[in-house]
Each structure stands twice: as structure tokens, then as C-alpha cells.
Amino acid sequence: xxxxxxxxxxxxGLHLPGFARLSCLIAQPxxxxxxxxIAKRHPSMFARLGSHRTTDFLIDPVELPFALHLRPDxxxxxxRAVPRHAAPRAGATIRGKFLLLLELIDSEEDGDxxxxxRDLEVTGDTEAVVRLRNALDDVDGSIAEETAEMFGPAGRAxxxxxxxxYPT
Amino acid sequence: MxxxxxxxxxxxxxxxxxxxxxxxxxxxxxxQDATNARNFxxxxxxPDELASSVAYAHEQGTKVxxxxxxxxxxxKFDLWRQAADTGARLGVDAFIVADMxxxxxxxxxxxxxxxxxxxxxxxxxxxxxxxxCENFGVKRVVLPRILTIPEIRQIRKEIPCEIETxxxxxxxLMIEGRCSLTNYLTGQSTNMDGxxxxxxxxxxxxxxxxxxxxxLAGFTIDCFRSDEKAGYPTICKGRYRxxxxxxxxxxxxxxxxxxxxxxxxxxxxxxVHAFKIEGRQRSKSYVRGVVSAFRQAVDDIRAGRQANIxxxxxxxxxxxxxQGAFETKKWR
Numbered sequence: 298x299x300x301x302x303x304x305x306x307x308x309x310g311l312h313l314p315g316f317a318r319l320s321c322l323i324a325q326p327x328x329x330x331x332x333x334x335i336a337k338r339h340p341s342m343f344a345r346l347g348s349h350r351t352t353d354f355l356i357d358p359v360e361l362p363f364a365l366h367l368r369p370d371x372x373x374x375x376x377r378a379v380p381r382h383a384a385p386r387a388g389a390t391i392r393g394k395f396l397l398l399l400e401l402i403d404s405e406e407d408g409d410x411x412x413x414x415r416d417l418e419v420t421g422d423t424e425a426v427v428r429l430r431n432a433l434d435d436v437d438g439s440i441a442e443e444t445a446e447m448f449g450p451a452g453r454a455x456x457x458x459x460x461x462x463y464p465t
Numbered sequence: 466m467x468x469x470x471x472x473x474x475x476x477x478x479x480x481x482x483x484x485x486x487x488x489x490x491x492x493x494x495x496x497q498d499a500t501n502a503r504n505f506x507x508x509x510x511x512p513d514e515l516a517s518s519v520a521y522a523h524e525q526g527t528k529v530x531x532x533x534x535x536x537x538x539x540x541k542f543d544l545w546r547q548a549a550d551t552g553a554r555l556g557v558d559a560f561i562v563a564d565m566x567x568x569x570x571x572x573x574x575x576x577x578x579x580x581x582x583x584x585x586x587x588x589x590x591x592x593x594x595x596x597x598c599e600n601f602g603v604k605r606v607v608l609p610r611i612l613t614i615p616e617i618r619q620i621r622k623e624i625p626c627e628i629e630t631x632x633x634x635x636x637x638l639m640i641e642g643r644c645s646l647t648n649y650l651t652g653q654s655t656n657m658d659g660x661x662x663x664x665x666x667x668x669x670x671x672x673x674x675x676x677x678x679x680x681l682a683g684f685t686i687d688c689f690r691s692d693e694k695a696g697y698p699t700i701c702k703g704r705y706r707x708x709x710x711x712x713x714x715x716x717x718x719x720x721x722x723x724x725x726x727x728x729x730x731x732x733x734x735x736x737v738h739a740f741k742i743e744g745r746q747r748s749k750s751y752v753r754g755v756v757s758a759f760r761q762a763v764d765d766i767r768a769g770r771q772a773n774i775x776x777x778x779x780x781x782x783x784x785x786x787x788q789g790a791f792e793t794k795k796w797r
Contacts, residue, residue: 345477345507404479404749410780413695413720420671424506424664431507434748435477 317380320362324378328365331444332376338443343371345432349425355379355387358395369429389421389429396459401430403439469729469763470739472530472629473756476508476746481518481529483749488760491528493561494518494745495659500548501532502585503745504659516555528558532745533571534583535659536564536642546570553578561607562586563642563656568601581605581629585642585656591623598626605629607741609641610723611790614735621736630732632725633755633777634743636789638718639701646700650682667698688713694784696720702782720783725791726759726774730766732791751780 336343343350346369356365364384368375379385391398393416400406401417408430411417419426433440445452473489475481484492495501497509510518515531522529531552537545545567552560553575560578562568563585571580584607588594597603605627608617621628639646647661648654655661666682675691679698686703689695696702701717725732729740740763742755755777762772778786 347506401748407748407751407754407780409697409747409782410751413782413784414779415677415689415691415693415695418671418677419669421668423667423669427505427664428507430748431477431505435479437479437482 317362317382321378321380324363327448328376328378330447332367332374334447335440335443336371336374339436340371342432342436343369345435346428349388349422349428352388352422352425353385354425354429355384355390356398357381357390357392358398359392361395369432387421389419389423389425391426391429392418392420396462399441399459402433403441404434405439468738469733469767471756471759471763472739472741474634474742474745474747474752475518476503476505477749478510478514478518480745480749480752482521483752484756485522485525485527487753487756489527489756491530491558491739492522493530493532493741495532495534496548496551498544498548499535499657499659500545502534502583502655502659502661503532504535505746506664508746512551512555515552515557519556523556529556530559530561530581531557532561532583533567534561534563534585536585536656537566538657542566542570549575559604565597565601568597568603572601576602579604581607582626583607583642584609584631587640587642589620591620594620594624594626598624605738607631610636611638613794614728614731614791617732617737617791618735627738628736629739629741630725630737630791631723631743632729632732632740633759634722634747635697635782636718636721636723636787637701638789644701647681650684650700662697662699669698694720696783719785721785721787722781722783723789723791724777724781724786725788726762726772726777728788728791729762729772733766747780754780 350370354367356367363378364381366375366377366379366385397406397411397416401408441456445456470490472491472493473484475484475492475494481492481494495503495509497511498504519529533545533548549560549571559581560571561581561583563583568580580601580603582588582597582603587609588597588606589609589612594606603626607629610631642656644655651663651666653660653663662681668680670678676688678685678688681698686698686700702720704713705716706713744751758775758777762774765772778784
């Protein structure tokens with residue numbers, strides 16, 4: 298039986314506040330670039346969000362040392378890494394393994410199926426989550442690959458390695 | 466003659482292109498309003514999106530069916546009238562309707578466009594189906610999921626229109642178009658507003674022991690242990706405690722999906738003209754997987770080969786599947 302992500306985080310020290318803060322600092326410049334690029338390339342997705350453009354989403358990849366705070370407001374876009382203990386009060390929280398979340402963003406996996414299997418957990422404002430899901434699902438192409446492309450061969454290599462590391 | 470057309474769901478333009486590319490013979494979709502029974506937040510098409518989607522589908526030889534399958538409340542008929550006019554202007558190939566007023570309007574104003582009778586009309590007898598055919602020129606009926614294959618075969622002999630049956634997806638056995646459970650709890654109507662268990666009224670709660678409860682309008686309708694698969698937060702699939710039973714139980718039906726992949730040859734033989742895949746609310750991933758699997762299966766059957774259906778159980782509600790009433794009325 299494999300260890301749960303929470304157990305792994307505790308065993309490796311990934312849950313420690315200091316490590317989480319450092320990870321956030323490293324990740325932040327990448328996240329800012331990624332979200333601005335995606336917003337620029339896919340402006341039509343914001344219409345599907347309706348009033349939930351100003352909702353605060355907490356996207357929680359369970360095995361990473363930090364969560365992601367997303368506010369998909371095209372006027373003031375926010376995507377930032379936050380230590381879990383310092384996460385803002387979110388309108389909706391989406392929780393699952395990192396690659397699953399990535400594949401949901403890219404429609405490589407089905408969100409309802411992930412919910413049925415209990416691999417995906419949703420709390421808070423369900424309408425906000427449904428709108429976000431539908432907005433992302435109407436994006437053609439792969440956001441993960443677009444992101445990887447931004448960082449050239451190194452980005453592509455990291456994405457490929459990530460996919461290999463998570464058997465589907 | 467049965468052509469075994471594959472009728473596939475599309476909740477967004479990207480899903481429509483996915484369905485077309487995966488081999489749909491026709492896709493069905495709706496506008497972003499109460500005129501269709503999947504009026505979910507962030508889902509469906511603007512008129513501009515439908516225009517470009519119709520063009521994309523037609524370039525690939527795929528038909529587009531517009532769902533106008535809800536019931537206009539008194540005084541609000543204009544929304545359905547406008548939707549029909551817009552669909553006609555954009556060149557949709559058929560309208561899927563449930564309400565007689567909507568059917569009558571389209572039959573009179575847009576007589577050149579096919580009318581399909583939605584499952585929401587719950588027409589399950591030859592007499593009811595013939596009424597729609599004779600009075601509104603309905604060309605196809607989508608049968609409720611309550612009939613056995615011998616019953617479908619018999620109905621086919623007694624009606625002058627094509628038959629479409631669901632083959633995969635939601636297994637709602639409530640009398641469709643008549644279900645008021647959502648309305649009872651939320652004040653919004655599945656049949657008039659197009660929303661079954663509106664997301665704005667749904668809340669999931671995670672508990673310390675790893676279990677999760679689903680609530681609709683503040684009422685708990687199910688609680689899943691950490692090792693249990695989950696289902697949609699609909700009242701008909703809820704699990705309830707009652708005085709006469711020790712444990713909570715599925716009072717109406719359980720979370721499960723229809724999968725008729727093994728019955729396709731029998732359905733074709735019974736005279737079913739078109740196979741419908743449910744799931745406009747599902748992702749492109751679902752559309753790609755399910756449409757591709759059934760495209761291959763239908764092509765194999767048409768070519769006289771044994772159909773080899775990919776395993777689709779991971780996409781089913783509660784990760785369980787059934788052949789339901791199509792196999793036997795004792796399915797439960």
C-alpha cells in the first residue's frame with residue numbers, strides 16, 4: 298500500500314512552513330508569467346466565468362508543499378503560490394493530486410469521473426467550480442504544453458518527466 | 466432501415482469540435498438559457514458560437530441538433546420562439562422539442578427543419594408518439610429509458626417516425642419532463658428552467674473521517690464513506706434514512722450509468738435509427754472517450770464484425786453501469 302500524499306509530505310518535511318514559503322517564492326515568477334500568457338491567448342474563457350471572475354479559488358495539489366490561489370479576474374489576474382497555513386479564505390477549493398489537476402485543466406481527464414472516483418474533492422461554492430471547469434474545458438489545445446513551451450526544451454522535459462512520474 | 470446514427474453531446478464549442486472529430490454523425494447542443502434541459506453555469510452556446518460550430522460540423526458532414534427541450538412557462542414563450550428563430554437562421558439540422566407549443570411554433574414557422582421529440586416529452590406509447598407525428602410532423606422520437614428491447618421493437622412497428630434511444634450516460638428513470646424533485650427543494654424547475662440540482666444550491670462537505678456529504682438547498686441527500694464512489698447530487702440518486710429501515714438507502718435509484726454497448730446489435734435489429742450519448746455537462750475528455758468507443762463499435766457492427774467496446778466504467782456515475790430496463794424491467 299502506498300503512502301498518502303499527506304504522509305509523504307510529513308515524512309519529507311515538505312509541510313514545514315519554511316519550506317513552503319521558499320517553494321512559493323521560487324514558483325511565483327513562473328506562475329505570474331503562466332497565467333498572464335494563458336489569459337492573453339484565451340480571452341474568451343472569461344465570459345464563461347460570469348460573476349465568478351472575482352471569486353477566490355484555492356487549488357490544492359495535495360502532494361505539493363503549497364496551494365495555488367487563483368482569482369480569474371481579467372482586470373486583475375491573480376495566480377500565486379501560498380503556504381497552506383497562510384492560504385486566503387477561498388470561495389471554492391479544488392483538491393487532488395497535481396497531475397490530475399493538470400490533466401483536468403487540459404481535459405485529458407474528466408472532472409465528473411474524478412469526482413465519482415473521489416480523486417477530486419470540491420468544497421465551497423459549487424457553481425464557481427462548475428463555471429471554472431466549463432471555462433477551461435472550452436479552451437482548445439493543452440495549457441500544460443503551452444506552459445512548457447514557454448520555457449523551451451527545459452519546460453518540455455519537465456512536463457514529460459512529470460507525466461512519466463505519475464502512472465495514469 | 467436502421468442507420469445507427471451516433472448522436473453525441475456538446476456543452477461547449479470545443480466539445481462540439483471534439484465530438485465531430487471523434488466521429489459523431491450528429492451533435493446536440495443548446496443555448497445559454499432556460500430553453501434547454503442542461504442550463505448549467507458556464508455551459509452551452511452563444512448564437513455566435515453556434516454559428517461557427519454549425520459551420521465546423523457541416524464541413525465535416527456532421528449534423529447539429531438544437532435542444533429546445535424545456536417547457537415555456539406562461540408568458541415567457543418569447544425566449545423559446547427567439548431560440549427557434551435563431552437556430553433556424555444559423556442552419557441547425559433539427560430541433561429537439563418537448564413542449565407542444567414549441568413544436569407547433571416550429572412546425573408552422575420553420576416547416577423545413579426536422580422536429581425530434583425529446584425524451585423530456587416522455588412519450589412511450591405508440592398512441593402518444595403518433596399524436597406528435599400527426600400534429601407536428603415529428604420525424605424522430607427519443608424514447609424514455611424505461612422500455613425493453615421487445616417493447617421498442619413493437620413500438621417501431623406502430624409509429625411512422627424514427628426511434629432514437631440512449632445508449633450511454635445518465636440513467637434517470639424519473640418520468641422525464643414531469644420530475645419536480647429539484648423544484649420542491651430549490652424553487653428552480655428542471656422542466657422549465659432547465660436545471661436539475663442547480664450548482665448554486667449544491668454543497669459538498671468533507672468530514673474528519675474522510676467521508677463527504679452532498680447537500681442540495683441545505684438538505685443532505687447522501688454521505689459517502691472515504692472508500693465509496695460518489696454520484697451526482699440529485700435527489701433521485703440520494704440515500705435516505707427512514708423509520709422502517711436501519712440504514713440509509715437509495716429510495717429511488719442508485720448512482721449508476723447506462724451502458725448499452727453489448728446490446729447495440731439487438732437495438733439495431735429492433736429498428737432503432739439513432740443512438741444517443743448523454744452528457745452535455747461532461748468534459749471534452751468524456752466526449753472524446755465515449756464517442757470514439759461507440760464510433761468504433763457501430764462501425765464494427767455495420768461491417769459485420771464483433772464490436773469491441775473500450776472499458777468506459779471509469780466515466781460512469783458511481784463507477785457502476787447497467788443495461789437497465791433495456792435488458793429487463795427487473796434490473797434493479
